[in-house]
Amino acid sequence: MKASASKIVLKSPREIALMRAAGRLVCDVLDEIERHVEPGVTTRQLDAIAERLIADAGATALFKGVVNPQARFPFPASICSSVNEEVVHGIPDDRPLREGDIVSVDCGVRLDGYCGDAARTFAVGKIAPAARRLMDTTREALELAIREIRPHTRWSRVARKMQKYVESRGFGVVREFVGHGLGREMHEEPKVPNYVEPAGQRSDFDLLPGMTLAIEPMVTGGKPGVRFRDRDRWTVVTKDGSLAAHFEHDIAVTEDGVLVLSAGESASS
Ligand code: MG
Numbered sequence: 300m301k302a303s304a305s306k307i308v309l310k311s312p313r314e315i316a317l318m319r320a321a322g323r324l325v326c327d328v329l330d331e332i333e334r335h336v337e338p339g340v341t342t343r344q345l346d347a348i349a350e351r352l353i354a355d356a357g358a359t360a361l362f363k364g365v366v367n368p369q370a371r372f373p374f375p376a377s378i379c380s381s382v383n384e385e386v387v388h389g390i391p392d393d394r395p396l397r398e399g400d401i402v403s404v405d406c407g408v409r410l411d412g413y414c415g416d417a418a419r420t421f422a423v424g425k426i427a428p429a430a431r432r433l434m435d436t437t438r439e440a441l442e443l444a445i446r447e448i449r450p451h452t453r454w455s456r457v458a459r460k461m462q463k464y465v466e467s468r469g470f471g472v473v474r475e476f477v478g479h480g481l482g483r484e485m486h487e488e489p490k491v492p493n494y495v496e497p498a499g500q501r502s503d504f505d506l507l508p509g510m511t512l513a514i515e516p517m518v519t520g521g522k523p524g525v526r527f528r529d530r531d532r533w534t535v536v537t538k539d540g541s542l543a544a545h546f547e548h549d550i551a552v553t554e555d556g557v558l559v560l561s562a563g564e565s566a567s568s
């Protein structure tokens with residue numbers, strides 16, 4: 300919609316450099332968590348790792364204390380940890396992860412005034428081939444989107460390719476939750492759907508140099524429908540109980556392509 304497109308805040312090279320620092324911190328946190336994901340570990344332990352690294356860097360955790368009107372309480376942790384049929388916004392707790400689980404970890408920070416927000420799904424020990432295929436497809440959908448981003452083209456061109464790829468592999472694209480602009484705030488305009496919205500309710504936009512986006516495909520092993528778990532009304536689960544995976548990167552659109560902000564130190568620009 301034109302109204303929301305006009306609220307998109309384009310970032311200067313200096314702001315993009317600050318966002319890259321925030322993105323690198325999130326990447327470091329996810330790397331460290333990945334080293335600890337194994338059967339027997341609890342998501343609360345993973346959250347403690349994130350909390351320490353974020354504090355050590357002089358940053359703040361974006362998710363902690365977030366109030367959402369539908370939820371039963373403010374979000375209590377530094378990461379979201381979503382296990383198996385949980386899609387996003389799962390709450391770290393004391394249940395040990397079990398061999399064969401998959402766990403999606405989403406981490407958001409604010410560092411020097413700018414936000415980073417990224418997610419990956421991890422395998423716990425040895426997982427079933429179908430779970431591996433779901434994880435791979437979701438990660439590949441994100442990689443495909445990053446490859447397809449070019450300035451002065453429409454986002455829906457990228458979203459259509461992601462959706463086609465995911466659905467061609469027999470999986471579902473979550474509709475209720477989407478990517479977003481980010482910068483000084485975790486959620487800025489525009490909304491960045493991972494599918495092509497029906498004509499008439501389309502919030503499509505042009506990819507413009509200086510635009511900074513969190514792109515985050517959420518993919519289900521079965522039907523795409525999701526619901527809130529009633530006990531907290533934070534945790535989003537698949538309606539059909541199928542597994543879900545989630546990968547997220549922050550990117551900046553540049554004059555000639557794209558820069559991944561939430562990649563590690565060794566990633567080339
Ligand atoms: Mg996130």
Ligand code: MG
Pocket residue numbers: 416478479513515547
């Ligand atoms: Mg996000």
